[in-house]
Amino acid sequence: MKIQHYITGALMIGLGVQAISCSSQKNLTTAKLGLNKEFVKTNLGDAHKQINYLASSIQESDIPTTYKDGKYVNWGSSWWCSGFYPGTVLYLYEYTKDEKLLNEAKRKLKHLEKEKNNKGTHDLGFMLYCSFGNALRLTGDSTAYKGVLSTGAASLATRFHEAPKTIRSWDGGKNWDGQPWTYPVIIDNMMNLEFLTEVSKMTGDKRFRDIAIRHANTTMVNHYRKDYSSYHVVDYNPDNGSIISRKTAQGAFDESAWARGQAWGLYGYTMMYRETGEKKYLEQARNIAKFYLNHPNLPKDLIPYWDMDQNKLTKESKYFNQKDLRDVSTAAVTASALLELAQYTKGSESQLYISKAEQMLKSLSSKPYKADYKEAGGYILKHSVGSIPHKTEVDVPLTYADYYYVEALIRYDRMLNGEKVIKQ
Template sequence: MKKSLLFVCVIALVLTAFRNDKKDTAFIKENFSYANKQLKNMLKEVDKSKLAFPRSINKNGKLVTTSMYDWTPGFFPGSLWYSFEYSNDAELKKAAQQWTETLEPLKTFTQHHDLGFMMYCSYGNAYRLTGNEAYKDILVQSARSLSTRFNPVTGCIKSWNVFKSWHGNKTYNFPVIIDNMMNLELLFFASEVTGDTSFRHIAIEHATNTMKYQVRKDYSSYHVVCYDTITGKVAGRETAQGYADNSTWARGQAWAIYGFTMVYRETKDPRFLKTAEGLADFFMHHKNLPADKIPYWDFNAQQQGYTPGVRSNAKNITTLYRDASAAAVVASALMELSTYSTTKGKAYRNFAAQMLHSLASPAYRAPLGNNGNFLLMQSVGSIPHNVEINVPLVYADYYFLEALQRYDLLLKGKKLFTPIKK
């Protein structure tokens, strides 16, 4: 009797899981169908001849674009690539190629650290899906350019050229922001396709020092760590876009989860897996995370013990704005992390799926034809700088689509990553 009951329970669980997977397969299909329509609407609005890349909307709801030299131009072509990958829509592929190829001049750009965002989200996906050797060569040159910002004394890649402290008039000349973890994937790629281990060495050393100096003991993260280029020692730990130096900026935590998960994929070093899991657990189990899993822009905003700098606009903001962009990044990261964690994998995947369902709800996903034709609403750029508050952001859309693509592969029992073509 007990064995029969156990068998019935197992069958029931299998059938429930099957029904849930089938339901989420339909959920993913509907979201990509919506995204394809919204992206095609945006393609009609943007002017490729002016090299104007979508970034957000202004207070009047009108599209805000940037030049290719901003940190965000790679996300729009990247979104087009993900939508093409799912739908096999020839119109989206053509647009993705065109918008990607306009970024080729950036392969020699060295003025800031964001080449991973700019080139790997665009050309990286382009090469993955087409195998075009010209794309590979551009990515390798981009990695060379990024490598020029590495300093062997600090053991890190320099993020911004300078960082002016919110406190007094102090200026730092070697700031490293947690976002920089996202650029390391470009270096790992270049090492893999060329056999040049210097790229890989830079990536691992940067990740190791970030793990050591930018991740706190409780697995929260500092946004900005500044180094002394003479001694290599830490000269300051502050924030630029978070609420306070000792607070946890939600998107910064998201970059950290994603970055260390990716570095574990490339190295299989258990230290990086442990760090990724710790960062993820901090995010998932924080007492200030709302029930729908979409975080406030900073986990400690408006709390006692967390004080913004004297020039920061954060001290005047009392509304606890959500940041859908942080949620989208974490959802994508957790889909990958779920495949590496032996004890928490199921929990990570389920949490990511819950986040995706929240993001796709009317509270965060824009009605078709609205929101400047961006997919998600309610993201935050930088409250301390009083810019991009409660608006769509192009990178929120990119990571939302990436998370959906990863979830689709997992539901189909496929691997998230295939060997890189050399």
């Protein structure tokens, strides 16, 4: 998504991004789309009904995270997922023009606003940009939202340090070996860079964009293996930027390809190409997509296992009995990313990304992944995995799965309308 009306720093990106825009529009007009308006209307209509039910079932101060054993789980505004529910509501408002949805989003934003001052998390892009960023884009209300976004970006920027050239992810905790993290950076952090680049344009503060670029560059070098799979965590020495270890926190084992981590990287580097016009980011996204889509362990319905290397787990592994769980949230993120990547590529490659995203959307929009009305408390999709190693949010509906599913449907609807996938 893009913030409208405040692109004061647009000239810094130059003609490269303008060329991307022209090329992507041409790609959209030549693409063959396999889904129709009725498919989008039906599934966004069902999502609308579910979200209305969810909104009527929770307290005003609740910020939904998941639904388990017939009960709502709300982790609060400081949890990394807090921006997804209002963001989903706003996307559905964009499609339906239902003013009740806008009012619901505003109620949640009121409780979320204080996180603009939160310097203890790297997840402010998820928390603030998916929510307040969409609100600004759809309403143009700079008085209500611009200050929140700029303050939040400044808070996020405090977590960047010169020696590692990255934004620190966690301030505490221990790795699987029981050793404290020193300066951990997770691949998920790629998803918070859009927040910085957009606020940079909104405010004219080049510092935010520079941080995003430096973080993306460092991550490209240090997180990725030769086959373009990603480690989950790289732990740095904050004094000189050297690498202490490469580990996982949510994957099956350190050298595995934790599924959602691969999706975060694909989405993040596709976005960074859009924001900068740097071809190296496009090539990185294309290579990640190739690794992901050609993975021999990817199921036929394209809804991945929670870890793409889970088949390598032995009976001695404490995760063996859960090795075949799918992660719907990964498929939702990937589908949305592929639709954007398709507009920056050409011919059969572009068509491949569209076709794969369509297949993912068809799978997500049918059983066993799509919930019946009220079945999952108003959540749209079932069978996501938060973190098996932490025994949290395992095989449940998740707010971010719903967000990226709705985003992907909105992006696809724009394609059907002959519009750009990303609204500017």
